Amino acid sequence: GILTDRFNWMVEKLKTSYDAIKGYSDKLEVMVNERTKDLAATAQELEKKVEEIEHARNDWETTFDSISDLISIHDKEFNIVRCNKAVARKFNLKPEDIIGKKCYEIFHGTNRPWHTCPYERCRKTLKPETEEVEDPHMGGVFLISCFPRFGEGGKLIGIVDVAKDITNQKRIEKQEKILREVSERLDKTLDFETISKTIFDYLDQIIPHDHTVLASIDSDTQTARVLAIQNKGEPLYIKKGEWVPLKNTSAYLAYKKKDIIYRPYKEIQKSELPFDIKLIKKEKIKRDIIIPLILGNDVIGFLVLASRGIDTPFFNEENKPFLKKIANILAGPVSNALLLERIKESEEKYHKLFETVTDGIVFTNLEGNILDCNKGFLDMLGYSMEEIRTKNHRDNIPAEWHDMKEKIVKEQIMKRGHSEVYELQYIKKDGTVFPISVRSWLIKDEEGKAK
Secondary structure, X not given: OHHHHHHHHHHHHHHHHHHHHHHHHHHHHHHHHHHHHHHHHHHHHHHHHHHHHHHHHHHHXXXXXXXXXXXXXXXXXXXXXXXXXXXXXXXXXOHHHHOOOEHHHHHOOOOOOOOOOHHHHHHHHOOOEEEEEEEOOOOEEEEEEEEEEEOHHHOEEEEEEEEXXXXXXXXXXXXXXXXXXXXXXXXXXXXXXXXXXXHHHHHOOOOOOOEEEEEEEEOOOOEEEEEEEEEOOOOOOOOOOOEEEHHHOOHHHHHHHOOOEEEOHHHHHHOOOHHHHHHHHHHOOOEEEEEEEEEOOEEEEEEEEEEOOOOOOOOOHHHHHHHHHHHHHHHXXXXXXXXXXXXXXXXXXXXXXXXXXXXXXXXXXXXXXXXXEOHHHHXXXXXXXXXXXXXXXXXXXXHHHHHHHHHHHHHHHHHHOEOOOEEEEEEOOOOOEEEEEEOOEOOEOOOOOEO
């Protein structure tokens, strides 16, 4: 009885406990499953975030390395902590050879900061700073900008350095400035020496050279004449005013092609042109540039830049557009100077003829006032040049001849531009009247109006 009841009660109690425990177990299992699912979802989310972060990092690094500007990140003590591939390529180094080095050691090849370093100013002002730097170690002109990096609490933790290569931009700016100044100077002169000196001085800033030769070309005779020479150091063996057959010079190829010709040392050495042999043996020229001067469709001359050096910077294709612009500017003044030279030669010939002819020649305006005359006219009347220029032509003609003279002027000279030969009388300074034979011409201006 009692033992059985007690046993049954214990069994019932255990069963109840078992059911409770099982219920708790089932509930716990559900909770664990749910938590596991949550953890799995969280893990997936974290994995996704990691992938996104990794992708963003790779994307940032790709962007960072694809920028052509030199970008580097520095700490507060000039040490480079990161740089893009452009920096490594620029200085032919591996990134790991750059990290940890002082920025001035890598960028400038020095053991101290650049004398106008924007990094120094940026550290002090805590503001972006920019400086234009021309450094042979960097191989050009760079616009260097430094930006402060701030950490927690707004404290400076380093500097971001961006160096942009502006060498080409500065080269073009310099060339444009030179073109303007050359144009302004050449507009004020018709002298070959001044023209060549201007070109020599200005072009030497772009293309260092030892000699400038300016020459004209006579297409009819196929000859070239040396107009002017400028030297740095020893004078050239060739002389100003020298005429040479065009085919004997390197300018002949530039003349035929109507294009700039650059000849390096080896090409000049191989040349058998008489003019080149003279340049090589006498002048020791190693390189030259022949620039044709073209006006319209005609080559009127050429400019030669010659160098005795082999290793110095001289010519590259980037300079060709600039040299063509120089040639275009130069062609006009050279053509005008040649024209002025021919006019002067014609004037000299005319003046010699004017003064040596025994017949009297006199120039008057439309009112008859005497403007000029030759020695023959002065000797004929017995006046000096100062005296004759105070007179009207009518003063030298007797009054009874005035009407006939005016009739010839009106009916012949003004209508035809000249008169027939006619007889007239003149009065000498001493009062003597003598007969003369006269023919007159009308002088007109550029618009065809009588002067």
